[in-house]
Amino acid sequence: MVKEASMSRDFRLYKDDETPLYIQAADAVRAGIVGGEFRPGDRLPSVRKLSDELGVNPATIVAAYRILTREGLVESRAGSGAFVSEGAPVDARFEDAASGRGPDRAAPVVRPARGDGPDEASGGMPDGAPGLVDLAANAPPRDLFPLADLKRFIAEAIDADGGRAFEYQDTAGYAPLRRTLAVFLAASRRGGREPVDPADVHIVSGAQQGIDLAARALLRRGDVAAVETPGYGGARDAFVAAGARVEAIPVGPRGLDLQALERLASTRPLRLVHVNPSFQNPTGAVYDAENRAAIAGLAERYGFYVVEDDLFSDLSWSGGPPPSIRSFDAAGRVLFVKSFSKSLMPGLRIACLEAPAAMRERFAGVKRSIDISSNGLMQRVLDRFLSSGRLESHLVAARERYRSAFAAFEEALVPYRGTGLSWDRPEGGINLWVSAPPGVKARVLAAECLRRGCAVAPESAFRRDTGGSDEADAHLRVSFGSAAVGELARGARAIGEAAVALGVK
Secondary structure, three states, rough: OOEEOOOOOOEEEEOOOOOOOHHHHHHHHHHHOOOOOOOOEEEOOOOOHHHHHHHOOOOHHHHHHHHHHHHEHHHHOOEEEEEEEOOOOHHHHHHHHOOOOOOOOOOOOOOOOOOOOOOOOOOOOOOOOOOOEEEEOOOHHHHHOHHHHHHHHHHHHHHHHHHHHHHOOOOOOOHHHHHHHHHHHHHHHOOOOOOOOHHHHEEEOOOOOOHHHHHHHOOOOOOEEEEEEOHHHHHHHHHHHHOOEEEEEEEEEEEEEEHHHHHHHHOOOEEEEOOOOOOOOOOOOOOHHHHHHHHHHHHHHHHHEEEEOOOOOEEEEOOOOOOOOHHOOOOOOEEEEOOOOOOOHHHHOOOOEEOHHHHHHHHHHHHHHOOOOOHHHHHHHHHHHHHHHHHHHHHHHHHHHHHHHHHHHHHHHHHHHHHEEOOOOOEEEEEEEEEOOOOOOOHHHHHHHHOOEOOEEEHHOOOOOOOOOHHHHHEEOOHHHHHHHHHHHHHHHHHHHHHOOOOOO
16 A cells, blocks of 8 residues: 655745746645655545645645646646655655755745636646746746736726626627627638638637636536647646547647548547647647648547637738638638637637637537636627727737747857757747657756756646656757846857756757
8 A cells, every 4th residue: 555645844835926826736746746745656635634734725735736737846646635646756856955955945946837817728837936047937037018008998997887897797798809809810810711700709717718618618527539649738737637548649730640640540430639729838849730730620520529719820920820710611620719829818818719600509509618708808808908009009019029039049059059959940829849868868957057047948847648758858948038038148158058067068
C-alpha cells in the first residue's frame, strides 16, 4: 500500500493575499515536488484531507491538482487519488528554493498551457516574485493594456445604458455586440463565407468557455475527441469532463498531421477535434491553406466537428495567416472561437463562438445552464472597442511591439547558438518555440532557467500522449511578448547561460 505524503506543518494559505488560494496551494505542492519533499510515485494528500487541513473548499484543492496535472507534475489514478508523476523534475539543487533559502522563493517550474486566467487553465506564478523574468505567461504585458480606452468605454456604457448593463443579459449575448462581431468575423475571414449571421454568434465568458460549451453541446460519454499534440491542455480537460475518450494528433510546421487525423476518423467514431491553427500554442505553427481546407474536408467526409480556436490571427506581423478553417466549411462542421485575451486584455473575459445555425438553440441551452449570460458591461465595452476602430489602432501598436520584442530577445539569444539552442523566426504571435540542445530535456533546462531568474514552459507541459519520452520534451515555449522590453535581454541570457551550465558545448 502506498503511503500518503503529508504537507509541511508550517504550510498555510494567506486568505488576505491577492494571490488566489488555489494558486497558492498549487505553488506549495509544486515546491514540495521540485524540492524533493515529495518523490515520484508518492501519493499526495487527498482533496478532502488537504482542504480540511487548510480550511478551504475542496474545489480549491481540485483546481490546484488540475494545474499540476496539466504541468506534468501530478497524475490522477482512478479510485486511488493524486500521485507525483514518475517523470516529475525532482532535483537536489532545488532544495534551497523549496525551503525558502533560494535566490527568490519556492516558485513553479512552468506556467499553464494557455495562461488566460482561472477559467482558461490558468494557475501560474503569483505576482511579485522578486527579480523573475516571466517568459512563460503567454499573455500580453500589462503596460500594453489600453486602459485609457477601457475607462472611457466603461463610462460611456454606463452613461448610455445605466443599470441595464448590470442586469441579466440575453444568454446569446448583447445584440449590438453580436452584430458588430458578425461584421468583424466576416471582414477578418480572408477568403470566404460572408456574411456572418449575428444570430450564429454566441458571446461567451472567455475562449475556454467557448471550448467547454462546444464539448458539452456535442459530446456524450464514450465519444471520441481529438486534440493537438503538443497543444492546449484546457481543450483536453473540457473534452474529458464531457466524458470523451481523447486522442492526440501531432502538429507539424505546416499544420495538423492529416494522415493521423484521417486514420483516427476512419477507424473510430470521432466526434470533435480542437485545433489552434494560427500561431499555434505552443509551437507557433501556422497551418497552411491546404491543411486548413483538408481539415474541413475530412470533417465533412467523416461527420465530425472542429473547434477552431483563434487566439493570435490578428497578431500577424506579415500579411496575416491563411483563411480560417471555418471559411472552407461547406457542411456546417466547424465552430469558430475568437478570443480577445491576447489582442486586448485577458481580464475582459469576453470571447465569441460562431456556430452553424442548426446549433443555435442547443448552444443557448447549454450556455444558460453554465452562467446564464456573460458580463453585460464588458460586452458593451468590447462593442465600443470594435465599433470605434480603437481595437485596430491598438493592434497596430501591439504588432509592432511584439515584432520589436522578438528582435530584442533574439539579438540577446544569438550568442548562445553555440550551446545547441535553435529556433525558427515566427511571423506573429507572442511565443517562440526554442529547441533545447541535443541530449538536454526541456524540463531540466526550464528548471535551470528558473534558478537563473527566468520562467519558461517546457514541451512536456503541453503533452499527455508520450509517456515522458525524451523526444517529446525537446523544446521550450518562450513568451517573449509577455515581458517588459527591458527584461528581454536578461531573460535571453538566463536561457543561454542555463544551456551552458548543463554542460552543453
